[in-house]
Amino acid sequence: MAAARPHRWLRWPESTAPRGSGPRLAYGADYNPEQWPREVWDEDVRLMREAGVNIVSLGIFSWARLQPGPDEWDFAWLDEAMDLLHANGIAVDLATATASPPPWLTTLHPEILPVTATGETVWPGARQHWRPTSPVFRSYALRLADAMARRYADHPALAAWHVSNELGCHNIYDYSDDAAAAFRTWLRDRYGTVEQLNAAWGTAFWSQHYTAFDQVLPPRLAASHPNPTQQLDFKRFSSDVLKGYLRAEREVLEAAAPGIPVTSNFMVMGESRGMNYADWAGEVDFVSNDHYMRPGAQALDELSFSANLTGNIAGGRPWFLMEHSTSAVNWQPVNRAKAPGETARDSLLHVAHGADAVCFFQWRQSAAGAEKYHSAMVPHAGPDSAVFRSVAELGARLERLAPLTGSHRKRAPVAIVFDWESWWACEQDSHPSSLLRYRQEALDWYSALLSRGVRADVVPLGTPLEDYRMAIAPVLHMVTEERAKELVRYAEGGGHLVATYFSGVVDENDHAWLGGYPGPLRELMGIRIEEFAPLQADEQVRLDDGGVGTLWSDDITVTDPRVEVLASYAEGPRAGQAAITRRQAGMGSAAYVSTRLGAQGLAGVLSRLLASAGVSGELPPGLRGRVELAVRVGGGAEYWFVVNRTAEPVDIAGLGGELLDPAGAAGGGTRVLPPRGVAVLRHPAG
Template identity: 85%
Template sequence: MAAARSHRWLRWPENTAGRGSGRKLAYGADYNPEQWPREVWDEDVRLMREAGVNIVSLGVFSWARIQPGPDEWDFAWLDEVMDLLHANGIAVDLATATASPPPWLTTLHPEILPVTAAGETVWPGARQHWRPTSPVFRTHALRLAETVARRYADHPALTAWHISNELGCHNVYDYSGDAAAAFRIWLRERYGTVERLNTAWGTAFWSQHYTGFDQVLPPRLAASHPNPTQQLDFKRFSSDALKEYLRAERAVLESATPDVPITTNFMVMGETRGMNYADWAAEVDFVSNDHYVRPGAQALDELSFSANLTGNIAGGRPWFLMEHSTSAVNWQPVNRAKAPGELARDSLLHVAHGADAVCFFQWRQSAAGAEKYHSAMVPHAGPESAVFRAVADLGRRLEELAPLAGSHRKPAPVAILFDWESWWASEQDSHPSSLLRYRQEALDWYSAMLARGVRADVVPLGTPLEHYRMVVAPILHMVGEDRAKELVRYTESGGHLVATYFSAVVDENDHAWLGGYPGPLRDLLGLRIEEFVPLLPDEEVRLDDGSAGTLWSDDITVTDPQVEVLASYADGPRAGQAAITRRSAGAGSAAYVSTRLGAQGLTGVAARLLAKAGVAGELPPRLRGSVELAVRADAASEYWFVVNRTAEPVDLADLGGEPIDPADAPEGGAGVLPPRGAAVLRRPTA
């Protein structure tokens, strides 16, 4: 896993609102004053102070306003806003404004517009209509970034630089001529010779042999399935191309302001998969993330999963929640408002997993444009509203929680491995099943751990595993020889590994391991699979432990008599065959789960595997499943975040610890966590 570059956090101005220049949690939003008349700005800063806001992201989508034409600049309005914010004790995370090119630029240079795999141009009218590899776009964007950086380098409100916005959200995959040229350069650097590329891509299949790099194209629309390794390498290249663009903007900012920390907002959430954020983390001074809750039974679990993964991408150091929503969003099929308590609960759950900044999109709800129905800190209803009252209450709570700023996430006893490249490769076309969902399987395991009351870290592949008692590797599809040896060493040294279906099937070039699956982990697991047996959407298989599997099953032959069969298939053509196994290996063990059991089905499996690994929950048994526990710590204290996962009150009377926020103090000797509530308890460091 890549580590952050220099671990620099926000550079707080001396007059910043909050608890002086000492410990504080950042609180605020994207601020877009250019959408509003000048007289609104004074009300904005007054309300910001009332809500406890101490930071805003400014200028994110301001390119057309800052640079109205090729050689025209208008900074008067931005100067005034910067001064106004500083005068009111509000720090500025200043964006380079490069996220969305203005109409004059796309009119003069339509060659910067992205192209789809089918050859269609992505036209202006929304945002992020630019090619990551376009030399023309880069020239104009870096000129803007440098001009902004030099103008505000010494402004006292400047606390950090915000590069672009949600890099790759809409333009990660571009199939243009610029992309093709850059892809060939990337491939030459990766493989050195076209012969090595031919070997890696398996071009003997379908007469795809290349005799020069100039013949290679991105995987554009083809008559059938494009070469799988070509597709995988294009995904790798596309993430790298955006990372290289990030570096280019960073270099401009560092030249003008070497002491100002730099970040960009990741999107560790849902099915956003195109950017390998574990690889990007080394390019920023502190990790930032945007997260929006998706509806569904696992909505809160997914929020926790994403915040947890973000905290581990950040290496356990504090990170910045750059965007989330106060209430409804505008881009789902049905956009429902948050229930009472959810605004604070969702925010504090991010803090629980290491965020030292909580910000929303956006400060004032837009009156026009595509996001006018997206909630904000100041809604259409104005400050006399339930949303703004909740916003102000959260600001007060975050001030009370200032003592935990700078503390680190306490490692959990269990790790769930997360690998972007296995995600990419396992869901490509021409596979045994198109229904497989990598992230969902990882989330199901996380939900099972939450249900058992066991803390689990979601960690990028490459994270040291020695201190984890158990490691779950869901659909670790791509396993090279070196990775397999690491997993064997972990297990034989006393760790307990859990692998799942469709794991260790291919190497780093997406070539199938021969001799039976799961390739280099066969001996460790003590089993061999000759055939995958994927299931149709309406099929399921019963197991003799009472659970039921969907999506997938395997034709397993147990090859080691020491393997313990924890569950067998109870019906169908594989009735009596092993479905879940466990084999002792050295001082540890290696288990295999061959079907998708879902979050509920995995709860029972997790209980058995946790017991065999000697892992127990830290919460009292009566709270497990209804309360999530996340722990931060510093030299003197542990901070226990307890989050109510239910719509019913939860009694915390016997949990112990001293509430940091007086509002969380027990009344009459009984501490009750309200529905959707969250509390923070300080305990002596164990």
Template identity: 75%
Template sequence: MTRAPAPAAHRWPRLPGIGYGADYNPDQWPREVWDEDIALMREAGVNVVSLAIFSWARIQPTEDSWDFGWLDEIMDLLHAGGITVDLATATASPPPWLTAKHPEILPVTRTGETLSPGARQHWRPTSPVFREHALRLVDAMAKRYADHPALVAWHISNELGCHNLYDYSDDAARAFRAWLRGRYQSLDALNHAWGTAFWSQRYSDWEQILPPRLAASHPNPTQQLDFKRFSSDALKDYLRAERELLRGITPDIPITTNFMVMGETKGMNYADWAAEVDFVSNDHYILPSPQAQDELSFSANLTGNIAGGRPWFLMEHSTSAVNWQPVNRAKGAGELARDALLHVAHGADAVCYFQWRQSAAGAEKYHSGMVPHAGRDSEVFRSVTTLGQRLKDLAPLAGADRAPARAAILFDWESWWASEQDSHPTELLRYRAEALDWYSAFLALGVRADVVPTGTALAGYDLVVAPVLHVVPAPLAKELTDYVAGGGHLVTTYFSGIVDENDHAHLGGYPGPLRDLLGIRIEEFAPLLPGESVALDDGTTGTLWSDRIEITDEASVEVLASYRSGELAGRPALTRRTPATGNGSAAYVSTRLGHEQLPGVLARLLEAAGIEGELPAPARGKVELTVRAHQGHAYWFLINRTEEPVDLTGIDGELLTGETAPLPARGVAVLRRDLP
């Protein structure tokens, strides 16, 4: 199966088996702690650490002075201890001397406020002054450590865009105009794309164009969408600048930066960034909710497919509690190992935490670490050490690719951005929440499904769900039509097929270029108020949205469910069109059913596609199955989603780690099986 663009060469760090470690911040601790750290790392099975991520002020105390002595020493100590280094370029957080001398590098908000130093990432992605100083640091580090035997990877900046994604400064305005010139070539083309005839917004000079700063009313929607595209590209351009410098000095050292595929972190188009790094890395933290474990699996799944199915690096997650949620709860028994191994199940060949030793001071002192405040004699450290041994047991699967599923969820960053903009039929729509609901439904039915970015070839999938596919340019519409004509089963939902790449509404009725494929036409949306719901005649209840559906192809469209209440009572709510030629189908779900009700609908759609779970029926929904493949073997990861043991009788294979008779509550077992 062809996948989305992956890292260009997929060059993996020189790691022994599965990587295991953490962010390490020795500069936060007295020198006498370092030797203890190395000893404890060896005890825990640590073989890689990320170093110097926030050390710019320590490395370069003033503009004209450098202090590498401490970093030289810890690099040597780690190498002597058999621990490799993913060395950060340390550019994530500029030092006080730089912002004092050059306050023009500080980001500006949409309301015109300049952000102050004192936290982190207080720099403009488009600032030429910041870039000059940052690249000077990168150059010095690369030249100094190019031949150090501990160095196995470069870690560019840290969580690019986490706090400085949208900058509305004059630097950003200039860069935005340059980006727009590249995209549109002429002002006439830009005026057409932005629909500037509306509200007398037509531009007659490039210099008139600004970022979508605070305005008297809603800013131009295409301007907003382009600014989102530009902001992702501006960070990508900065990533490239550091990467090219590093490649010129250390061409044999692979390069990465840590993505944040999790929750509502949506501003960076990571599917687009993947080809810029040698291997994909990701940070993920559990987000408390009824779907917390589903969200972890969803994010790891999407990360694995952004990586093109190749192994990726889990750069950060937490051993226990974090510090940035309203209430920060510690993990329960078994959760540390289950969370880590679920990432490995979806393709991670390295498992790292933030951070090695829990800080005694600073904003993250209550964030857990591999060595907590309680020290070595703690349940957390014992669990860390046990996980280290389990990862050693999984060394045979290092390098294994993800084994594609028969079903997929199509994930589109531009639909995410555009569908949640202002001045829409509802402000309550959440793109990722709908996608996650469908993923939860697959998990509840015990059916493997890939989460794949747009750009992935769909022909190898028997069923594809494309939730809230709001932005549908003509090529994508043709791709989906060809997919169904080729025998594929497509499912899409409300607010799909609504606009083109310029955020212009497709005319002639909704869902625009998908009307003929689905055999339906919608004249007007019928979003629901908070607390309002509609009953369907299949026993489900919809919220958020409804549609006044007209069937346009009576001979081919089957009504799977109709509205039973409200103004749309008796009208279709769920439809499926089976074209006269071919074996495919195209289904439409016009309301939000939620993760608890979707399994019933999805089961009918899976049956039509001939897909069922691969586990014995009693285990489906209780155990998540993921599969990796390598050198003639399939590695089955079995993750208990429940708080009770699960019987796995009938599943055979060589047990690499865990227990299967039964699979314990929150347990994870890995079986090695021969490929057919």
């Protein structure tokens, strides 16, 4: 995890304060006035005030309008928009507008266009069609960023800088000649000599030995599986290149406009795996994130998981929800509108996990273009619509929740350790199973904890674990010697570690640990695995505690008499062998789960593991699984966010506390959360 810059939040212009200069949660959307006639802008700001909007992100995809040609500039429309917003008390998170190059630039310099692994050019016509390693693109982009910074550094509406947009969303992996040259430079910096590279990549295999760095290429289309460490290093390189690009824009902005905080919107959600955001977090003054719901039984759990991880990437400090949707999106196979209450619930669940800003894509739903069916705060139906009424109600609720501004997430008793490099490595080709999904296993454990009313922090690898009673490390595939020692110290010092199948298998170079699995964790776990036993997609294996495993099983030999077998395989070639184990280690313990049990199937073993760690649910039994509890702390108070996970009313009278937001609950003298409702309860800090 990268060292963080000092946290700097939005520079609120005085004109945005509803009542003096008191605390406020930021609320708004991406705003694209260039898509609309000038007369619409006045209605926009009137409706923004009605909805409680106090900030917008501006200029994100405006490069072609701002710079119509190599030496032509048109800032007049943006000047007018900035002035109009300021006059109406609305702050601006101003983008550098570099996300997508204009047609004149790609016509003049087609060499900035990305190239796929198969050698195809990624042509203009959509967005983000630029090479992260292109020196030509960078020179033009930084020139634009500098022009923006110099022009608007002193504008009274400016609250923050917004570097590019969703860096890496469509161009994380580029295999061009520019990328090849930059990759070689990155490898020289990492390894120093070609001999060290050969050792790290294991190039004695398949006659891949290099005698010069100039012979190295990105992992382009090959006759068979490319070198696995080459693939892993290219993933590391690709994340590092975009991090470096973020830093380059930030430095330009800071030089021309010192004192203004800088951010860039991450995408901690779903399968957005290419960017190591825990590593990027040290490059911004405050973390921002975009999140969109995916359909499925764990959709709400995934939102909570992602918001939770974002809050811990931010180090517990306030973060900015830069984008989510008011209703339907446009890019799923079927795009469902949100049910009543979902917009507020989804927004407030992000706030529960530390967001001090709630924004949407976008303010006004586009009439043309690829995202015209993506919902917005003002839909095609206009302000006389359920969507607009819901966002106006949400704006009022966020104003009532202003007292919790600046509070931080309360540490949970359980940590789920999340590691980008294990994610990258464990899902590469030529593995025991191509069905393994790293993030899904982590999400299953999170869902199982939610169902038991146990709060958990999803923390990046490298987060100190000493204050957690239990630490779950799902599929911690890549374990260095030093990391193994840290985990041993954690367990022996009183922590309760849980690891799963395919953990402790390789080192930082993706070389297998020898002597049996789980490699450097063997002694800590008190087990030894000679061979993996992955399962077919339609194959299951029963455990003697009633559990049913899928995806994976292991041929476990117990090597330490202190190991307790919590469950054994009840059938098949491993019948009678250990499936789930736990070993006492010093003042703590280390457990190993050798199969995928799924969110529901984890309930039994999780109960035993939590009990041994002294962890119990903080919710009454009748509320567990029906509501989620997240807690923020600040100003001598705890703020309990109670989120109804169901489509039925839920009585929360037993939770006590002062109801901070009366709109969150209804029901006479009782406190009843409506379907999908959220209540915020203030308790004295304890």
